[in-house]
Amino acid sequence: MPNTIRLTGKENFFDEGQVIVTKTNPLGVITYANKTFLEVSEFREKDVLGKPHNMIRHPDMPHSMFRKMWNRLTSGKEMFAYVINRTRLGNHYWVFAHVTPSFDTDQRIVGFHSNRRVPERSVLTGAIMPLYQTLNELERQAPDPESGIKAAEDYLREMLQKKGVGYDQFIFSL
Numbered sequence: 451m452p453n454t455i456r457l458t459g460k461e462n463f464f465d466e467g468q469v470i471v472t473k474t475n476p477l478g479v480i481t482y483a484n485k486t487f488l489e490v491s492e493f494r495e496k497d498v499l500g501k502p503h504n505m506i507r508h509p510d511m512p513h514s515m516f517r518k519m520w521n522r523l524t525s526g527k528e529m530f531a532y533v534i535n536r537t538r539l540g541n542h543y544w545v546f547a548h549v550t551p552s553f554d555t556d557q558r559i560v561g562f563h564s565n566r567r568v569p570e571r572s573v574l575t576g577a578i579m580p581l582y583q584t585l586n587e588l589e590r591q592a593p594d595p596e597s598g599i600k601a602a603e604d605y606l607r608e609m610l611q612k613k614g615v616g617y618d619q620f621i622f623s624l
């Protein structure tokens with residue numbers, strides 16, 4: 451799917467009791483997608499298996515959040531994050547994601563797994579949307595992508611320092 455697909459501005463929703471699940475190989479290529487993922491993202495299984503997970507990337511997601519996610523995952527740690535995704539038709543949906551590495555018996559990472567649930571709307575509007583907007587502005591204003599990510603990372607670090615909490619504590623305080 452081209453990254454230039456038109457965004458409709460229409461939001462898709464799923465139920466509180468549902469979980470959107472995908473698994474990837476160590477490179478982030480999709481190896482499993484459950485029925486709820488396919489329904490919400492408007493894809494057929496054969497459209498997504500073997501594709502990089504950034505196929506559903508939405509431009510409102512800050513690069514720095516994915517940098518944080520991959521840094522944590524590749525060092526064997528889990529990541530909780532609010533994520534906006536793009537669907538096949540250019541719609542979008544918000545999730546609260548828990549992404550984890552999967553290990554073999556020698557503790558080597560053999561892939562990754564993401565479980566996503568319905569996010570609290572007040573958390574999105576009150577904290578996450580304004581935060582991501584700031585991170586995106588910092589990333590877009592910078593002279594190059596790498597210094598943009600650094601500026602956004604610095605902002606997030608200082609914000610958390612001022613609050614006296616780590617990222618995980620912050621996410622679960624919302």
Ligand SMILES: Cc1cc2nc3c(=O)[nH]c(=O)nc-3n(C[C@H](O)[C@H](O)[C@H](O)COP(=O)(O)O)c2cc1C
Nearest residue numbers: 473474478503504506507508516535549562563564
């Ligand atoms: C298990 C797993 C699940 C992921 N789920 C998503 C997702 O739902 N949406 C998304 O945009 N990226 C997801 N990613 C991250 C993508 O691999 C990618 O880093 C991200 O879309 C940013 O792409 P970009 O570097 O091309 O900007 C996931 C990665 C893993 C390992």
